[in-house]
Amino acid sequence: MKPSNILKLSTAAAIALTASTPAFADWRADMGTYNIGLLGGENESDRLRRYDCFADTMSEALGVPVELFPASDYAGVMQGLLAGQLHQAGLGASGYAGIYLQDPDAVSPILTTKNVDDSLGYYSVIYVKSDSDAQSLEDLEGMSLAYADPNSTSGYLVPRAELAAAGIDDATFFSGTGFGGGHEQAVIAVLNDQYDAGVTWTSLMGEESEGYTRGNLRRMVDNELLDMGDIRIVWESKLIPNGPTVFRNDLPEEARDLAVQAMLNLKENDPACYSDTVGGEGNGFAEVDHSFYEGIVAMREAEMAASR
Template identity: 55%
Template sequence: MIGRRTLGVALAGFTALAALSTVAHAADDWRKQVPVFRVGILGGENEADRLKNYACFKEHMESRLGVPVELYPASDYAGVMQGLISKNLEYASLGSSGYAGISIQEPEAVEPIVTTEQVDGSLGYYSVLYVRADSSYQSVEDLKGKTLAFADPNSTSGYLVPSYELKQQGYTADKFFGKTGFAGGHEQGVVAVLNKQYDAGVTWTSGVGDEAKGYSRGNLRKMVDKGALDMKDIRIIWKSNRITNGPVVVRKDVPQELKDLVRGVLVSLPLEDRPCAEAVAGGKLNGFQPIGHDFYKTIIEMRRELQKARRG
């Protein structure tokens, strides 16, 4: 006869085996649902640089997830947004406005999992308006009737926030400036201003750190680091209020285990491979912090207002 203690041990063993089997089965299940993890990369700089910056991230993700990771650099922000909505992508790092746009169009499409923490501990950054350093423009007022390059219609710092805040300050873009246009991305906007195709442009920056190096993080920092910009060639004449750092999102319908694994990779990445984390984040950072939908409510309402104004 089997004693109670022996039977208890045996039952515990069977329970543990069953639990392990369940975990293994669950793992198999999510990998069957998501056999390839597809990552959308926003436009804003040339495709080769974007793929180079994400190469290490791809390796880390493949190692931890155990499935192939494919990178999809889009020509603009809308391409990534539609890729997520249409379920052709599982993951992307978005700006706040891009996330707001998806949330308004398809509330159940994506879920924010982390955002970037700046070197000063904040979870925000800034939009800045810049001109050539050798121009005569010293303030926004000096740009009346001049030309302004926005980055992308779905960019937070490259369109939504500067449009909204400049209007609040009495500079309605389509009335104050002689012409506005979209450069096709943040880097392209800076190049267009340097080449005198536009008098001014807007882009994003952490706003902290060494200005001569393009600050700690942002488009200016990325351009300085790769030798595409000398900060002496531009002058910043306007800065927005602080903007919420954009979220890393995954599709809301992917398995929770996958979401948890992806969040874990990102949170640990600055500790395991800081150069890789900085390449993905676009400069120096403290790390990645878990975040939720409520963090972006202000930007969502701002985008709603902009859409209403357009329809009006």
């Protein structure tokens, strides 16, 4: 057995033995495992590797085993939360909006990632290969575009809405659009000439050659899947609110409080694990609520109404 697993089990046993009230232990016995959903967007082995330390941290904080559930797409995590199969997940703002519009009582956004300067936003960008003739958004007319995922904020909802606001109908402006199957997969599709351009997310802070401080580009550079010299960004969105960590509303209050506190302490207690978990550099987590995402909820609701 790995040392981390021994520590996880011994911590859980110690908490159970020293519980002072029956209620303290009851939710642990009823829960069995604490289930955390992981969004798609990068290959499964990299996701599990990045979140292994986070699972150990959460298990030690909660006193129960933690299971990670990497979904193949955003919808898998959303449905897991709606069905009560997952207790917690990190989502994009559009993913949260999609859940809220189906069942406003299912989950609540509690935390979001702070950037290195304590700001709470990021950008959607459209990129092309560096040898492409396209130098700007206007140059993409007649070319093909890969969105990331239909439930992605930066990889679909926001760029499509901002293009429409600028008078661009993606169905006629581009020669064709499609979904890459996630942010990482869409970049690879562009690099392999399956699409002329793609959409992804980034902080646009820090060194460009490193993929900036945080985002899909940073993860791909860190995983040696991308050289930033191979792509060029030709468009960027307005600032988008960083996605939330959401918790099921029927989660026992104590369990939620322990999980939230563990995350708030993560950067100080284990900076390397924090970096792996958020996919780059940041300055901890900030507490948020539904009001932080009302604009994205309205945008998603409008997009859903237009597609009916």
